[in-house]
Amino acid sequence: MSTRLDAALPVQPTERVNISLQKDFDAGVHRWHEKYPKLGTGPVSIEPLVSKQWFEAEREYIYKKCWLHVGTVDAIPNPGDYFVHEIAIAKASIVLIRGKDNIVRGFYNVCRHRGNKLVWDYQGSSSCYLSCKFHGWVYDAEGTLRDVPDGERFYENLEGKANLIPVHTAVWEGFIFVNLDPHPTETLEKYLGEAGQRMQDFPFQRVPLQFHYQSYQRANWKLMLDAQSEIYHVRYLHSYSWPDVFTRPDNPYGHAYALDLYDRHRVGNWPGNKYFQPKDVEGLALGKSAAITSRGNDFVLPTGQGINVTNADDWGFDIVHIFPNLNILILPGVWHTHQFWPISENEALWELKIHMPSAATPSERFGQEYNKILLRDALLEDGATHEHTQDALETGAIEQIYLQDEELFVRHSYWAVEQEIRARRDGVRDSLFNED
Amino acid sequence: MADPLLPQEFADLEALAQAGWCLATERERTKKRRTSTTKELRAFYATVRPRLEAALDYLDQFPVDNMPDKEQNLFNLLLSMTEVAFAVEKYKGNPSGFQAIEASRFVPVHDLPSGAAPKPTLYKAED
Numbered sequence: 001m002s003t004r005l006d007a008a009l010p011v012q013p014t015e016r017v018n019i020s021l022q023k024d025f026d027a028g029v030h031r032w033h034e035k036y037p038k039l040g041t042g043p044v045s046i047e048p049l050v051s052k053q054w055f056e057a058e059r060e061y062i063y064k065k066c067w068l069h070v071g072t073v074d075a076i077p078n079p080g081d082y083f084v085h086e087i088a089i090a091k092a093s094i095v096l097i098r099g100k101d102n103i104v105r106g107f108y109n110v111c112r113h114r115g116n117k118l119v120w121d122y123q124g125s126s127s128c129y130l131s132c133k134f135h136g137w138v139y140d141a142e143g144t145l146r147d148v149p150d151g152e153r154f155y156e157n158l159e160g161k162a163n164l165i166p167v168h169t170a171v172w173e174g175f176i177f178v179n180l181d182p183h184p185t186e187t188l189e190k191y192l193g194e195a196g197q198r199m200q201d202f203p204f205q206r207v208p209l210q211f212h213y214q215s216y217q218r219a220n221w222k223l224m225l226d227a228q229s230e231i232y233h234v235r236y237l238h239s240y241s242w243p244d245v246f247t248r249p250d251n252p253y254g255h256a257y258a259l260d261l262y263d264r265h266r267v268g269n270w271p272g273n274k275y276f277q278p279k280d281v282e283g284l285a286l287g288k289s290a291a292i293t294s295r296g297n298d299f300v301l302p303t304g305q306g307i308n309v310t311n312a313d314d315w316g317f318d319i320v321h322i323f324p325n326l327n328i329l330i331l332p333g334v335w336h337t338h339q340f341w342p343i344s345e346n347e348a349l350w351e352l353k354i355h356m357p358s359a360a361t362p363s364e365r366f367g368q369e370y371n372k373i374l375l376r377d378a379l380l381e382d383g384a385t386h387e388h389t390q391d392a393l394e395t396g397a398i399e400q401i402y403l404q405d406e407e408l409f410v411r412h413s414y415w416a417v418e419q420e421i422r423a424r425r426d427g428v429r430d431s432l433f434n435e436d
Numbered sequence: 437m438a439d440p441l442l443p444q445e446f447a448d449l450e451a452l453a454q455a456g457w458c459l460a461t462e463r464e465r466t467k468k469r470r471t472s473t474t475k476e477l478r479a480f481y482a483t484v485r486p487r488l489e490a491a492l493d494y495l496d497q498f499p500v501d502n503m504p505d506k507e508q509n510l511f512n513l514l515l516s517m518t519e520v521a522f523a524v525e526k527y528k529g530n531p532s533g534f535q536a537i538e539a540s541r542f543v544p545v546h547d548l549p550s551g552a553a554p555k556p557t558l559y560k561a562e563d
Binding site: 122210212213214215216241281285288352359361362364366369370372373377379380381387 | 462481485488489492493495496498500503511514515517518519521522525526527533534535536537538539541542543544545546
């Protein structure tokens with residue numbers, strides 16, 4: 001049944017954390033460089049987007065070492081529920097299963113008998129046991145081998161011994177992360193740091209997972225991340241699908257309210273278009289449900305302290321980037337995640353998961369559908385630039401790209417990737433906040 | 437005349453229902469939009485638009501996850517309007533966006549059979 005947002009959620013304005021209050025869109029054309037001088041202003045090399053060697057470094061020093069988001073707890077609400085996540089760059093298939101004790105555990109999806117893939121479907125429910133289709137070996141949700149058919153023919157008792165290989169798994173605010181490093185150097189909480197703290201009082205779990213998309217793209221994963229990291233492109237690329245959802249006459253290029261960088265992660269706060277004039281059916285639909293444009297109605301979620309950190313009454317959205325490949329977009333009525341999973345230096349899987357309140361009525365469900373298509377059609381436009389850009393970069397015609405001040409998140413992305421590789425490979429970790 | 441698919445109150449939309457617009461999944465609705473002509477999209481919009489509020493109000497008498505068959509058909513027809521509205525209101529009647537990849541490449545996993553393993557590399561450009 002409906003988990004409609006009870007209206008009793010007004011948020012008391014409270015003191016906020018680590019804020020850059022920059023409500024004047026035009027307050028200094030190089031304001032972000034002045035805030036983060038360490039990132040510099042020069043052109044950025046395209047090597048990380050086209051180089052096989054760079055990709056190999058990302059495999060070894062980022063994807064096999066960092067905490068990676070793989071799904072949310074609401075995807076597996078009951079004991080025995082499971083899903084499988086493939087991490088192509090690490091050649092890993094991970095099964096995440098909720099145990100009778102309600103703890104979510106992750107295991108390599110490999111049967112200990114002769115190495116068959118244990119779970120073949122993508123998600124499902126079980127009685128807290130997983131059995132291998134090949135010879136019927138049975139494991140419980142703690143990964144313990146519980147039954148070996150014809151077991152006395154083996155030369156030792158393997159039950160309780162040849163258990164599933166666990167993967168370090170931890171949950172933060174309902175977000176499940178795994179770490180493929182056998183000995184992670186940090187806890188998830190420490191890894192997320194201040195960016196994680198800012199997510200703490202946003203009611204993520206009151207808005208369930210409703211829609212899930214995947215797209216294979218012939219492009220480097222960082223190009224996709226870049227497209228979801230700045231608003232400069234919206235006025236042009238999205239001139240048909242969303243000409244004026246976020247841009248507006250007094251802020252035509254979508255300048256941000258606050259861009260806060262941490263060494264790996266980042267959180268940004270942007271205004272919306274309070275003058276937005278929807279088309280005919282568009283306006284009707286967006287008024288029926290929680291939407292990316294919700295404003296001043298029952299569908300607006302309380303943001304807590306760390307989200308919409310400037311407390312803007314014309315708030316558009318926040319982007320929370322969790323290194324290396326998770327963007328959480330939080331808008332007034334909905335939130336969604338983008339993930340960019342590398343396959344090779346020029347192929348990646350793009351994954352979108354949309355969280356919205358459960359629809360209480362058919363007309364609310366209609367509004368949700370429109371809202372979903374609004375998002376999807378704009379992303380199809382982003383998808384076109386990913387592949388065109390990859391093709392163009394691979395011609396070798398240019399060696400560098402130019403970034404303006406409002407593209408700070410793109411500049412930070414390349415810096416953070418390089419720093420992580422240097423830190424893990426060379427043992428030297430630089431900080432944005434150190435003097436050179 | 438085939439058996440009516442829609443409730444009697446919305447018999448004026450029956451021809452669209454018979455033309456295959458009552459589609460249960462986003463994947464099917466997107467494909468229908470993409471494979472329709474501008475003329476067909478504009479005709480759908482012109483017929484459904486004046487009845488949209490009345491149809492939504494009518495359907496709101498029923499539970500969203502348990503509608504009778506004819507009401508479900510009507511609802512699925514309205515969901516097609518979310519696709520058609522983009523083409524008509526934003527893309528000048530063009531079935532797809534102007535500077536976009538094909539919608540079939542953005543696979544709605546939520547529409548796949550439950551438990552189906554998504555093999556994204558198999559969905560490069562096909563339905």
